[in-house]
């Protein structure tokens with residue numbers, strides 16, 4: 001490493017913290033900062049503000065190595081850094097468009113503290129032309145200073161594997177105008193030795209929105225196919241395998257289920273549809289992707305109802321609340337809608353998730369006998385008339401099905417993620433329902449008469 005640059009990270013959330021620690025792991029010195037003082041304090045005390053595998057260890061390692069620390073004053077972080085990554089939130093507004101107020105706020109803070117040449121890098125997912133606006137904002141609020149540049153370097157971190165995704169990315173996309181900005185970013189990522197694509201800023205921004213939209217499209221495609229499988233009598237797992245063996249299609253993101261959630265795919269799809277409309281382009285294809293995804297909850301609940309007949313008064317175990325495994329994140333998780341609807345149907349629920357319970361409790365406080373949080377999958381199943389699987393945590397595959405069955409009132413499992421071993425369940429005497437398999441959900445199998 002020839003240069004000694006200090007990296008700054010604005011925003012210590014799901015993107016900023018793994019990114020800052022990732023750069024520290026590559027040997028760079030990093031200062032992070034966040035407008036939430038409590039978060040800064042927690043991070044400096046070695047406590048990650050959310051669950052992400054490997055994050056805590058990495059945080060401890062680089063607080064100890066001295067290569068990472070969090071600063072309470074954003075201005076201090078701006079002044080100390082040569083390269084500043086904007087990693088703040090870009091939630092969606094009512095109309096689906098991205099709310100860029102935090103990005104503008106970061107740009108203004110940079111402007112107010114600009115004391116020497118800096119490279120500002122937009123890492124948060126934002127619509128095309130955001131880098132241009134960040135540049136304008138910094139110029140306006142710094143009285144026309146020009147000793148800075150703005151580049152775009154979209155993140156492709158998945159929750160649950162964010163550290164690995166940072167350290168072993170499939171690609172690094174850099175959108176920059178000047179040779180200097182390209183060179184600095186190239187050098188920053190050089191230790192990774194991974195494929196790097198250098199584009200203009202607008203294209204880099206659009207690569208990110210297009211990637212998440214395409215992933216959402218793949219999921220909705222497989223979910224529609226799973227509906228067809230149920231209607232026509234075919235098996236979605238075999239179809240996904242058959243499709244995935246064609247390298248032009250690829251095997252990833254063909255897992256049918258209760259749909260995509262999380263803070264990224266749903267909001268980025270909305271924002272991208274909005275961007276297209278603003279530019280006069282009809283991208284109704286993506287509207288359909290969204291509609292299909294939203295219909296998953298109804299579809300799943302119909303399956304539950306078909307298995308149990310009347311939901312009122314039923315005791316149901318819910319396994320998995322996080323929007324995906326290996327995270328405690330429940331933002332836009334299908335579980336939120338499903339649990340709400342089960343409550344409306346007057347079923348009582350026994351909830352279990354290895355990590356997301358605390359988050360879920362904020363929206364759904366415990367109510368004796370009606371909504372109960374459990375400390376294990378087995379405990380949740382106790383006395384239940386069905387187990388509903390909403391997140392594919394690996395531990396659910398490994399439960400002792402005989403023991404689960406012995407503790408349940410009825411041996412019924414409705415698997416919204418197709419993640420369980422059908423043979424093991426049937427061998428243990430379960431009535432097992434999953435997504436996209438007509439033979440298992442046909443008439444007479446699930447209806448309790």
Ligand code: UGA
Pocket residue numbers: 125155156157158159160212215219252253254255256257258259260261262263264265268323324
């Ligand atoms: C997503 C992208 O995958 C990352 O590349 C991107 O960097 C990130 O958004 C972001 O923009 O920050 P993430 O939201 O962590 O990552 O989660 P995914 O792994 O994409 O899963 C999203 C949802 O799709 C989950 O609810 C998951 O259960 C669902 N899913 C995924 C399916 O229903 N089927 C599949 O085959 C795959």
